[in-house]
Amino acid sequence: MSWLKNWTWPTRLRDKGIVGMNRRNIRYIGRYNARRLYPLVDDKLKTKLLAQQYGITTPELIGTVTTQFGVKHMSEMLIGHHGFVVKPAKGSGGKGILVIEKVENGLFYKPSGASLTMEDIERHVSNLLSGLYSLGGSPDVAVIETLINFDESLLEYTYEGVPDIRVIVFKGYPVMAMMRLSTAASDGKANLHQGAVGVGLNIATGAALRGVQFDRPCYSHPDTGHDLASLVVPQWETLLHLAAGCYEMTGLGYLGTDMVLDRKHGPMLLELNARPGLAIQMTNGEGLRRRLDLIERQPDNVPVAKRVAFAQHHFARKSELTDTPDTPSATA
């Protein structure tokens, strides 16, 4: 009966308020996300322009390349920028993103230290335009943004990659949040199923609740060894306001917002997701159900500030990392 150990009962999941895939698809995505709004979030360029319109901070746009002809003029666009990111507008899962950290003597350096020539970059953009990275191979647009300078307070918690913050926004209320820290196992990517560490965040304060790697509790970053308990996201309230504002911006009721913290500009919106995953429940050690039920009972047309305050008041929690200092911390 040892294999049964890995399984639980549906009643226990329900008691915990866990939302399953079927429920997410029918009750939340199907009911609150109108299909016609999807292009707003599936196209990063559209999201970005819309965000600018609504005063939501995003990484600064250097320019876009829409035609193969435009590829030749890209070098003019890049003059004077010392770091930039090239993204496919319709890419998914971080594919086709090229990060250039510094430019020296006509050579472009990636974070790993590898150098590229201008031709390399042009070829990358050309492939991108022809749909190499987009869903279904449809023609795409290259979006060139300025490089994000990560807030130093978070650098210790990540290995190579970008620590990003995912906030689930339901009807405009920030419902649950987590931070994704890339690890050596995840190859610098912030994908939880590839081995990134997920840290549940307290909606009230932005402090870490618990850490999870490969769905198992973890108390310190496996590569940097830094204790997760001390993690607190700075400028938390600004970040929540930004995330909550995405509801008015897109009209999507059940939304995953991916944010990053810039050294100079503070929280920024990186991208939006109309079908956010359920792993956030694992990192928070709590189901979404009760929070979503509570929000569903709230009236519509509440201003952003009130919504954030409501969420901070109702969804506050105590950290599991600091409350249990006796437990051995090196279980990951």
Next chain:
Amino acid sequence: MSRLPFYFIVGLLLLVGIVASVHRHVQFEIPWFPGEQRQVWEIEAVINFNAQNGPVQVDLALPSHQSGFRVLTENTASSGYGLAYQADELGRQAQWTIREAAGSQQLYYSVQMLVSPDSRAPIQTPPGIPSVTPWESPYDTAASQLIDRAWDRSANNATFARELILDINGERQGENARLLLTQMQPSALIVRLLNQAGVQAREVSGLLLEDGRRRQTLSSWIQVFDQTAEEWALFNPATGEQGQPDNLLLWETGGRAVLEVQGGTNSRVSFSMLTHYQPASAAVRNHYSEDTLLNFSIHSLPLEEQALFQTILLIPIGALVVVFLRVLVGVKTSGTFMPVLIALAFIQTTLLTGLIGFLLIVAVGLIIRNYLSYLNLLLVARVSAVIITVIAIISIFTVLAYRMGLSAGLTVTFFPMIILAWTIERMSILWEEEGPKQVLIQGGGSLLTAVLAFLAMNNPWVRHITFNFLGVQLILMAFILLLGNYTGYRLLELRRFKPITEDEKPS
């Protein structure tokens, strides 16, 4: 947002599906299980007569659906004759006609009757009592005395008929009866006396079925209308026994002549019969039915289209398996309904050959696709190249299998090539993006789904039910709609979310 219309539609689909299936089961005797054997009688009637060098018209009464038997198919053989089937409330008839015929003539009619104990005779309204031609003296007194005697000793129509038969044919036969029998045949006399007493009765012709008998003739029986039960009761005119013997097929029940020949002499009809057993489904396939509109069924199509539909009607079963595995279990597949198409191919190739062939094709395809990705092609061109690759692989495997004497290998051609190409393309992308582990999970999930769908679709009972009961499609539809409304947990989520429930326990 009310879910009421949804449940109404689901309920309606279920109801219509079940009613349609039960209707087909009851009305057309299609069994719920395949392989049931049914007894079928093949009866051949031969009409012999001598034509008189002129126009000839032959009318033969034909049997209809009746209690205990159903008509499956009927055929005639009659060279040079025009043929028409006619039906009215008194029964069915075949009419042969020819402008000129001479000499000895033979006409054949053969019918297959399915033995079906549940079959009921069509509802018949009792005919009015025919006008009774008055008896001449001294027969009138004899007749009325017979009637009075039997009337006194009986309680209702049935017992009256029995008493009358016994008085005329039985041991109690008296002088009156003998006098009247000089004028008429016994059964005709009995019917005439019954009618005279105000009882609806008629003479019918029946055939006693016995396996392998030839040159049989019809025998005469008497039907009396039972007012209380509102149905015809059958009497043996010789013994007065009531009830229809199991092996009695009523050939003519309208009270008309069985055979009428105009323009011929010495006409007679004789019967030969055979019985055999055949699978019920085959018996149903030959089903003869007049109400083609009500009998909306695939079986009215030509055989080739029927075979096609047999496969098409299985697809919803495969879809149900896919929906079940994805919604209730949470199995990941590569391409939503790709497993169904693979399962359809398995039906042609058999499971083991299919599995081996599928794995070989996909494995070789992945290696070649891996090289193609270095060429940096556009998607459509790349997938087209993969399609050609798949065709090449299949051709090579087929030729190799043939050379090695493995005839099973020849069936690889049944795989849907474009679907295979897309599968290879998707798996290859998955490999690059997520690594070989995801390829194994999704590929394994697809294969598992395909195998389960194959097992469901290849089940003889499932094939029988989907092919013979179109109502089942509506039931499947209702189930799929219900599954599409399921918001509970998937089976695999019980494993995925297990760690959350763990720390509930006191640490």
